[in-house]
Structure formats: C-alpha cells, structure tokens
Amino acid sequence: MKQFVLLAVLSAVCFAPVCSGKEPPDICSRPSPASPVLEPEDLRSHDGVLKVDLTIHNQDADGSTRYCYIDGNGNQSPNLRLKPGDLLILHLKNDLTVTDPKQPPAHMHGAPQFNTKTRAKTADPCLSGAMTVTSTNLHFHGLTIPSVCHQDDVLKTSISPHDAPFEYRFRIPAGEPPGLYWYHPHIHGFSKVQVLGGASGALIIEGIERANKEVAGLPERVFIIRDQNLLNPDAPPSKSEPVIPKFLIDRDGDAANNGTGFGKPAKDLSINYVPVPYPDYPPAAIKMKPNEKQLWRVLNASAITYLNLAVLFNKKPQPLGLVAMDGVPLNYNGTLGDLVSNQDHLGVPPGARVEFIVQGPPLGTTGLFVTRTVDTGPGGENDPNRALATIAVSNDAPEPRSTLAASPERLAPPALPWLADVAPVRTRRLYFSEKLTDPTNPASATEFYITVDGKTPALFDPQSGVPDIVAEQGTVEDWIIENRSNELHAFHIHQLHFLLLDYMGRAVNEPFLRDTVNVPYYKDTMLVYPSVRLRMDFRDPNTLGTFVFHCHLLEHEDGGMMGLIRVKPSAGSTSRKQ
Ligand SMILES: [Cu+2]
Numbered sequence: 275m276k277q278f279v280l281l282a283v284l285s286a287v288c289f290a291p292v293c294s295g296k297e298p299p300d301i302c303s304r305p306s307p308a309s310p311v312l313e314p315e316d317l318r319s320h321d322g323v324l325k326v327d328l329t330i331h332n333q334d335a336d337g338s339t340r341y342c343y344i345d346g347n348g349n350q351s352p353n354l355r356l357k358p359g360d361l362l363i364l365h366l367k368n369d370l371t372v373t374d375p376k377q378p379p380a381h382m383h384g385a386p387q388f389n390t391k392t393r394a395k396t397a398d399p400c401l402s403g404a405m406t407v408t409s410t411n412l413h414f415h416g417l418t419i420p421s422v423c424h425q426d427d428v429l430k431t432s433i434s435p436h437d438a439p440f441e442y443r444f445r446i447p448a449g450e451p452p453g454l455y456w457y458h459p460h461i462h463g464f465s466k467v468q469v470l471g472g473a474s475g476a477l478i479i480e481g482i483e484r485a486n487k488e489v490a491g492l493p494e495r496v497f498i499i500r501d502q503n504l505l506n507p508d509a510p511p512s513k514s515e516p517v518i519p520k521f522l523i524d525r526d527g528d529a530a531n532n533g534t535g536f537g538k539p540a541k542d543l544s545i546n547y548v549p550v551p552y553p554d555y556p557p558a559a560i561k562m563k564p565n566e567k568q569l570w571r572v573l574n575a576s577a578i579t580y581l582n583l584a585v586l587f588n589k590k591p592q593p594l595g596l597v598a599m600d601g602v603p604l605n606y607n608g609t610l611g612d613l614v615s616n617q618d619h620l621g622v623p624p625g626a627r628v629e630f631i632v633q634g635p636p637l638g639t640t641g642l643f644v645t646r647t648v649d650t651g652p653g654g655e656n657d658p659n660r661a662l663a664t665i666a667v668s669n670d671a672p673e674p675r676s677t678l679a680a681s682p683e684r685l686a687p688p689a690l691p692w693l694a695d696v697a698p699v700r701t702r703r704l705y706f707s708e709k710l711t712d713p714t715n716p717a718s719a720t721e722f723y724i725t726v727d728g729k730t731p732a733l734f735d736p737q738s739g740v741p742d743i744v745a746e747q748g749t750v751e752d753w754i755i756e757n758r759s760n761e762l763h764a765f766h767i768h769q770l771h772f773l774l775l776d777y778m779g780r781a782v783n784e785p786f787l788r789d790t791v792n793v794p795y796y797k798d799t800m801l802v803y804p805s806v807r808l809r810m811d812f813r814d815p816n817t818l819g820t821f822v823f824h825c826h827l828l829e830h831e832d833g834g835m836m837g838l839i840r841v842k843p844s845a846g847s848t849s850r851k852q
Pocket of ligand 1: 762763764825826827830831835
C-alpha cells in the first residue's frame with residue numbers, strides 16, 4: 275500500500291518533465307503549422323440548460339507553457355452555446371501544475387490556501403483571493419451577470435489544484451444581446467501567462483439571425499485568434515521581407531514596435547490553435563465552397579496582440595460585412611434596419627470580437643485571411659503584417675458544422691431606452707499611464723496605472739477592497755478615458771456594455787454597444803491627451819456590487835492597470851445588498 279501511494283505521488287510530481295526525463299503527456303495538444311482550421315466543438319444548451327465539466331490543464335512544450343480547457347468528452351476549449359434566459363452550470367476542475375521550476379510557485383496575494391504542515395485545505399474558493407501561478411478562476415467576458423461568487427466574481431474567487439470541481443451557475447439575462455462572448459481566467463498577476471498559453475474559449479449567445487436577417491440561413495464559423503510566445507525566437511526575418519531597422523526588445527522581452535509593419539513580432543499568433551509562426555508565417559487552411567457567404571465570428575483572445583483583419587483575393591482587400599462587435603449587433607438601437615457595414619479591414623484590440631459576412635473567392639482563386647500591422651506606439655509591441663490562413667475553394671468543401679436559422683422570429687427591441695438618450699448623472703475622467711520602477715534606470719520594470727483624475731496613481735491592490743469609483747444602480751455616467759502613455763491600451767469593464775460617444779475628441783455616437791475599446795497613444799507633439807468618451811450603463815439589475823475595469827493587454831492588467839468600481843443600490847431601492 276505504501277508503495278502504491280509513493281508511486282501515485284511520484285507520477286503526479288513527475289508530470290513536470292524536469293524531474294521525469296520523459297516527455298509529458300500531450301494534454302494541450304496543438305495542430306502543426308499550416309493545418310486545416312478546425313472548429314471548436316459546440317456544446318449547446320438543451321431545454322434551457324447547458325451543463326459542462328471543464329478541467330484546466332497546462333504542459334510545457336516548445337519552450338513555453340500551454341494551457342487549455344478539456345471537457346468531459348476530451349474536447350479542447352469548446353464553444354459554449356446558450357440562448358438568452360438559459361442556465362449555465364459549469365464545473366471547473368483545476369489541474370494546473372508548476373511546470374517551470376524557475377517560476378516563483380507562490381507570488382501570493384490573499385490568504386494561504388493550505389496549512390503548510392498538514393496540507394489541510396484552509397480556504398473556501400469563494401473567499402480565498404489567493405493569486406498564485408497554479409490558481410485559476412473564470413471570467414465570462416461581456417455578459418451582464420452578477421459579480422458574485424459562482425457567477426462572475428474575479429476578486430475573491432480562486433480555485434486551487436486541490437479543490438473539488440468548482441461550480442459556476444448563472445442564467446443568461448433575457449435581454450443579453452446575441453453574439454460572440456468568451457471565457458478566460460482572471461487571476462490578478464497571472465492572467466497573462468494562462469491566456470497567452472491558450473486558456474480561452476468562445477461563449478455564443480444564440481439568435482444573431484433574429485437581430486439581422488442578412489445573416490439568416492448562413493453557415494457560421496468561430497475563429498479564435500490567440501497569441502503565444504514565439505516558436506522560433508532566434509530566427510532571422512524571412513528573406514521576402516524588406517530590410518528594416520534593427521528592432522528593440524522591450525523590458526518584457528518582446529520585440530518593440532519599429533513602425534515599419536515588418537520584422538520580428540512580439541508574439542506568434544494562432545487560429546483555432548493552429549500556429550502561424552514567425553518568420554515565414556505558413557498560413558493555416560480554411561476551406562469554403564466557391565462564392566459561398568458565411569458568418570465569421572472572430573475573437574481576439576490574445577494576451578497582448580492587436581489585430582487588424584482583412585481578407586485578400588489576389589492581394590486586393592475584400593468587403594467584410596460587419597454585423598456585430600463585442601457581442602452586440604450593429605443595429606442594436608433599432609434605427610438601422612438590417613445593417614451590414616462593409617469594411618475592408620477591422621481593427622480588433624485584445625478581448626474584442628467582430629462578426630462579419632465573408633463571401634468565398636470564385637473557383638480558381640485562393641483567398642488569404644491576414645492581420646495587417648498595428649501601430650501600437652513607440653512603447654508598444656511589434657504587431658507586423660502577417661498571414662493567418664489561406665481560403666481555398668472547392669465544390670466539395672465541407673460545410674461548417676453550424677448554420678443559422680433561415681426564418682427566425684424577430685428579436686424584441688431592447689427593454690430599456692437607448693443609452694444615447696439617457697442623461698448622464700456625472701462625467702468622470704480616468705487615465706492610463708506608465709512609470710519606470712526606477713526612473714533613473716531605463717531597464718527597470720514598468721508600472722502600469724489606471725487612475726481617476728485627481729487621485730495619485732497606484733497599482734491595483736487586490737487586497738484593498740476600497741473602490742476607486744462608486745456609482746449608483748439605475749444611473750448612467752459618462753467616462754472620459756485618456757491615454758497619457760506612449761503605447762495603446764484597451765479599456766474593458768466587467769458586467770456591462772458601454773456606448774462609444776467620442777473617439778479622439780470627435781463625436782461618433784455609435785448605434786451599438788461595446789465592452790472593450792482601444793485608446794490611442796500619446797505623442798509629445800500632441801496638445802491634448804488622446805481619449806475616448808464612453809456612456810456607462812448601470813441600469814441593469816445585475817450591474818451591482820464590486821467589480822473591475824482594466825486594460826485588456828494582460829501584461830498591463832497583471833502589472834497594476836486595473837481599478838475597482840462599486841455600484842451601490844439606488845437610494846430607496848429594495849434590490850439585494852452586496
Ligand atoms: Cu494596456
């Protein structure tokens with residue numbers, strides 16, 4: 275018996291390859307470059323309920339650590355498909371291990387989860403708040419659900435590898451706009467490593483064809499673009515690229531923006547886990563029937579990489595028929611009919627989503643799905659031009675797994691008055707900024723801040739519990755978000771969508787809502803800081819309690835660029851107390 279226990283312990287410990295000398299099991303397996311782009315498995319709700327068991331795993335491979343979610347049938351990072359009003363019951367088991375012995379095992383905030391002598395569990399995952407390299411949790415990005423434990427709390431909820439499967443259980447709000455949302459871990463200080471490793475998946479609120487009949491009956495595909503550490507970090511640029519000035523490596527070890535559109539990228543990209551590695555970017559393979567129209571639902575699940583998507587036929591950009599952003603149909607405010615907004619490129623910051631109609635190339639032409647370069651600013655990462663996938667057409671190409679209903683019932687208009695027509699109770703100004711830990715040493719680490727104007731910049735403190743902003747349930751507010759740094763940031767807030775009113779001081783008054791928005795970078799030739807003006811919506815009964823807003827470049831979020839908001843019940847209301 276003793277020997278059995280010893281063996282069991284050894285096999286668990288030696289999952290890390292450092293001590294076994296053997297190859298670790300290929301749990302988070304990944305396709306080879308240039309493979310076909312397979313769709314994630316669809317898990318659909320039945321009779322109003324979707325029950326899912328997910329386990330988060332990690333493994334060392336290709337010089338970095340992969341992360342993935344595996345469901346009860348062995349599918350990796352499946353699509354969760356629910357209708358408004360459906361119940362999601364998701365059990366998350368944590369199987370994370372310390373794969374890199376150099377990694378600090380416990381850069382720990384919060385209460386210790388174990389008695390170090392007896393190993394007895396001491397913490398309730400709902401109250402733990404422990405943020406370590408092997409702890410995890412889930413955020414359901416974009417959903418207007420409560421920020422409470424077992425739903426969408428990321429401040430205290432922390433699941434450790436010794437915990438029993440942890441239950442997430444919530445109902446999709448009846449009025450949640452239909453579109454593409456997603457799930458990913460949100461442990462402060464460790465979000466980047468898990469998401470960069472591949473821990474993310476799509477969550478689809480069904481019914482986009484009910485909002486816009488132009489997509490009714492179309493085959494649909496989900497493409498998740500992730501970033502990852504370079505597979506070939508030491509390779510010289512491809513010979514087909516123009517000669518560029520020498521790129522720099524920033525303090526985080528990533529290639530800094532060189533302003534040319536070429537050169538070594540900060541990160542490699544993958545499409546549905548098919549890597550498209552530097553330096554030659556061998557494209558993954560998408561198959562379509564000639565001239566076929568499809569709805570492409572694209573999530574930028576990158577930890578730090580901006581996308582600027584285009585589809586080229588013979589090097590010419592094709593119209594992308596945009597119908598939704600951040601899970602919200604473009605015609606959401608009811609004024610635009612069945613709007614399809616044709617664009618020849620689509621900028622997508624980390625965390626954001628775009629849904630657009632693509633028409634396949636004619637027989638004899640091969641299309642190319644690419645991301646163009648993004649100027650992330652002198653302090654930003656290098657996001658060069660690169661291919662993602664070829665679009666090869668043939669008459670016998672397989673149909674995508676899922677097709678939208680052909681004759682859907684029209685979606686009811688939003689229950690609340692359009693956000694642009696509601697007077698804000700106040701205007702607040704917040705700003706992104708950065709500072710060197712040691713201002714005299716340019717090689718020292720960067721501190722990242724988001725600050726309410728007038729307060730002293732401070733790194734996010736998960737222990738503080740003191741909100742930076744207190745708002746009132748039932749109200750709306752205008753927030754001006756400035757960027758006082760020389761690189762891009764992407765503003766995101768949990769538990770609500772917002773309306774983009776102004777971009778760089780220019781009124782845009784978009785007819786739809788977002789949950790993530792790029793904020794342009796500051797140059798010292800500018801007279802004012804670049805900014806966006808957002809109308810924040812605190813009217814939904816679920817938008818209550820304490821939650822976070824932050825930059826969705828996860829290196830920045832982990833580095834402190836996050837703040838706390840408390841939405842308190844409206845005076846005289848009888849809604850639940852937080
Ligand atoms: Cu940022």
